[in-house]
Amino acid sequence: MTTPARRIRRIDRRRPFDLRATALFFALAALVLAVLGLTVRAAAAAAERRPVWAAVLGLTAAAAVVLAVRRRRRGSRARRAARRAAAALAEGTRTALDALEAPPAGPAAPAGPEPPAAVVDAVDYDALAPDEFEQAVAALCERDGCSRVEVVGGAGDLGADVLAVTPDGRRVVVQCKRYGDTNRVGSEELQRFGGTCYTVHEADVAVVVTTSDFTAPAVEYAERCGIVCLDRQALRAWSEGTGAEPWRPAEPS
Structure with a gap:
């Protein structure tokens, strides 16, 4: 059904x-x-x-x-x-x-001797021209911390070849004499510089630098007027760092 x-x-x-x-x-x-x-x-x-x-x-x-x-x-x-x-x-x-999975490193190799410090070649001031000698003296001033260093030597310089300011703020006036061994700086040149370094250039420190030497009257006049004289040996000591800067006060003996 x-x-x-x-x-x-x-x-x-x-x-x-x-x-x-x-x-x-x-x-x-x-x-x-x-x-x-x-x-x-x-x-x-x-x-x-x-x-x-x-x-x-x-x-x-x-x-x-x-x-x-x-x-x-x-x-x-x-x-x-x-x-x-x-x-x-x-x-x-x-x-x-x-x-962590890397193998341990071996012992470190012993350190070798340190390389010697670079030796600065001494400047042969006798081989420089008068303007190059002024530039070299200005470089010494900058090296020893002077600021506002200027090379002003030339016609009408009134005895100033290099101007600078010491680290303690004193004004330095430098006259550069690039002379030979037999040509020493005399008292007349010191007198001309002494007549302008303080009154005209307003020096706090007056310096005469030479590649030669000074006569005895020149040294005597410089001592009376407070002028610093740097002869060949003193210049070499300043350049090599074994002597004092010319603006440093002399230590009492």
Whole structure:
């Protein structure tokens, strides 16, 4: 006997049209629009009466929006930074493991003797021209800490070839005499320099440097006037660092 097949009803899940609900929705929408319109109108009126308050409220709202956006960005940045930190930690761990697995290094080779310090060639002052000799004396002044070093020798120099200021602030006036062994600096030259070094150049320290020597009257005049005389030996000692700078006060014997 055959069983009659049942008819399957299709269930229509769509709600039937409800006039009351639709009318209520449109009424609420109209109410919301009316409230929004009244709010906008009131805000516009308040802005006309008190523009400062309106500007402050607008800026506050804009700041709130910016802060919210920044918080979201900071969150994403923090996540990226955390990922980078994790990657760096993993790389450091791998490096440490590789170092532990590497064989130990052998004993260090003994250090050899230190290379000798560079030797500075001595200047042959006799081989220099007069202007080169002035430049060499100026270089010695700069080497020993003088500032504002100038080479002013030439026509109309009034006896001054090199001007400088010592580390303690004294003005040095130097006259350079590039003479041969047989041509010594005499008292007349010292007198001409003594007449200008203090009055014209306002020297605190007056120095005469020569590649030769000084006559006895020249040395006597220099002692009376307070002029420092550097002959060949004193110049060599100053250049090699074994003698004192000419502006250094003489130590009492």
